[in-house]
Amino acid sequence: MDNPTQEIKPLVEPATAENAPLLIPKLVMSDVAHGSPDSPEPARSSEPSVVRKFLNEKSSGKLADGTFGALMLVCALSLFFIVGLIVYVLVMNSRPSLHAFGFKFFTHSVWDPVSGEFGALPFIWGTLVSSLVALVLAVPLALCTAIFLLEICPQPLRAPISFLTEFLAAIPSVVYGLWGVFVLVPFMRDTAGPFLEKTLGWTGLFVEPNFGVGMFTASVILAIMIFPVISSISRDVMRAVPVSQKEAVLALGATRWEMLRMGVLRNARIGIVGAVILGLGRALGETMAVTMVIGNHPDISKNLFAPGYTLASVIANEFTEATGDLYLSSLIEIGLALFLVTIVVNAIARLLVWAVTRGQSQRHA
Amino acid sequence: MSALPKRSPGSERALKLRRSFTNHVVTALSIGSTILVLAPLLLILGYLFYKGASSLNLDFFTKIPAPVGETGGGMANSIVGSAVVLVLASLIGIPVGIGAGVYLSEYGRGQTLGNVIRFTADVLNGVPSIVVGIAAYALVVVKQGHFSALAGGIALSIMMVPTITRTTEEMLATVPLAVREAAYGLGIPKWRTVLSVSLRTASPGIITGCMLAFARVAGETAPLLFTAFGNQFWSWDLRQPIAALPLQIYTYAVSPYDEWHRLAWAGALVLILLIMISVTLVRIFAGRGMLKGGN
Known part of the structure; x- marks a missing residue:
């Protein structure tokens, strides 16, 4: 495994009895290391995928979603408002x-x-x-x-x-x-x-x-x-x-x-x-x-x-x-x-x- | 069922006869009642075409009402006035109605607030149009100090909202969840999914709903009586009283002049043709909407 030319091979190589147990612990170890809260994905966050970058630029999501939802809610609540207004106006007059x-x-x-x-x-x-x-x-x-x-x-x-x-x-x-x-x-x-x-x-x-x-x-x-x-x-x-x-x-x-x-x-x-x-x-x-x-x-x-x-x-x-x-x-x-x-x-x-x-x-x- | 225990052959035959007789009577009754119900419709339409078509001419569409005692004249200003009021009503009513429908379908599904709003929409749908007219009078006309096209538009928009809300909601409900999930899976935010996926998929049905609401308020007279009020002359000003086709038909129908009665029939024919066209368009759209949004 120390040989650099062999590094890409294990993925394509059929897992044999000897190298499979070696491979799996290593993958698990590296995942845990990356996912720990102290070092959040150092390798990936430095260069995010093209899709994610595109989406991040396109819309921050939260704000637009919140505004849109609130707007729809206002429209829906306007039905209450209309009924309330009719009652109020009729009673007052x-x-x-x-x-x-x-x-x-x-x-x-x-x-x-x-x-x-x-x-x-x-x-x-x-x-x-x-x-x-x-x-x-x-x-x-x-x-x-x-x-x-x-x-x-x-x-x-x-x-x-x-x-x-x-x-x-x-x-x-x-x-x-x-x-x-x-x-x-x-x-x-x-x-x-x-x-x-x-x-x-x-x-x-x-x-x-x-x-x-x-x-x-x-x-x-x-x-x-x-x-x-x-x-x-x-x-x-x-x-x-x-x-x-x-x-x-x-x-x-x-x-x-x-x-x-x-x-x-x-x-x-x-x-x-x-x-x-x-x-x-x-x-x-x-x-x-x-x-x-x-x-x-x-x-x-x-x-x-x-x-x-x-x-x-x-x-x-x-x-x-x-x-x-x-x-x-x-x-x-x-x-x-x-x-x-x-x-x-x-x-x-x-x-x-x-x-x-x-x-x-x-x-x- | 209670007759089952009696088992003498004679009474059984009598029972059988009676049962099949009742069955035939009910069948005949329901066929008869359907014919009886279709009769007034055909009578109304027939009379309308007979009376209205003979009074329709170019003047009807190009001239304003003639003074009492003079023949001729038309309802050009009423047609334009109706259009102005209806466009105003649609501009207010359609966005609010669709928004409320979107909320009910996409945000409020299964929630108490959503159910209460849905119920409010149904109840508001049954509010008499004359009451909506009074409300618009007290809200707009009293504030402005005089009758206005704006008040008429607001009154009609209040009547449009509940219909559009309910149709929009029902049409959005037919959009399969998988379509929305596909959009979310692409990382598209919810607002964008609603606008470009859900609403677009359901758009034929929603257009149907809007046109139905439009057709419904197009013939409304009661809410315009003391909001738009009517006008014998041309008017474009939203702050002034404006003529409307149903109002003009009413004024002419209850007048004592034959010439005005003739014009009322012509106006009613034009109104019904407008509504017929939009309802027929709705049928076409509705058929497509079901094909697209359904399953």
């Missing part, structure tokens, strides 16, 4: 009305800007009734369509039909309103209204006079608008049901409906409730289309043909015309109420949908 009326604001049924009386009950009534009627109309249709698209529809038609139903969600609210004013309102007045009055008039829900504009027309428009939300989310939830569940029910001799009822709907019911609540959240906050067809009159009436008023549409209609601080702050308080209600409704719905689909996304990952 509705203070005059909060002080003047307190909780009675939501139970008082007179809205008279001229005499300075503000009660939001008619709007709460209008919002709840129009949204619930819309749900009654939309939920069965949405569930049936979801089932159709998932189980019954022939494969080639599936993509175009689901595209069309989701396109309903892309149509702007104001276009629905425009269509509502010029097509749906006359139809409700001349065709559907009299029919409903004749068949369901005894319930007291459909009583003349029917002007076309009113609660029921608004509900129909809302139903069309929230349909895609409920349909597409309940479809996602139903798809999250494991295939083995469905196959197990089918294997017991169930028909398709029984399979859907026992294997799919029962497993997905929490998520479907979530989808429905999400639709409710959308309906509660819907503004333009409703404003254009509901008639905008603060009345509490059981008659669905009567004109109504919703929380969102009173803001849309009267905000720019509001004179006086109390009037404006009352409208902003209505906005605050709407905001808090939709936040709660959406939070519940999201939690329910997550409860069902969370397992699925983990399985995918």
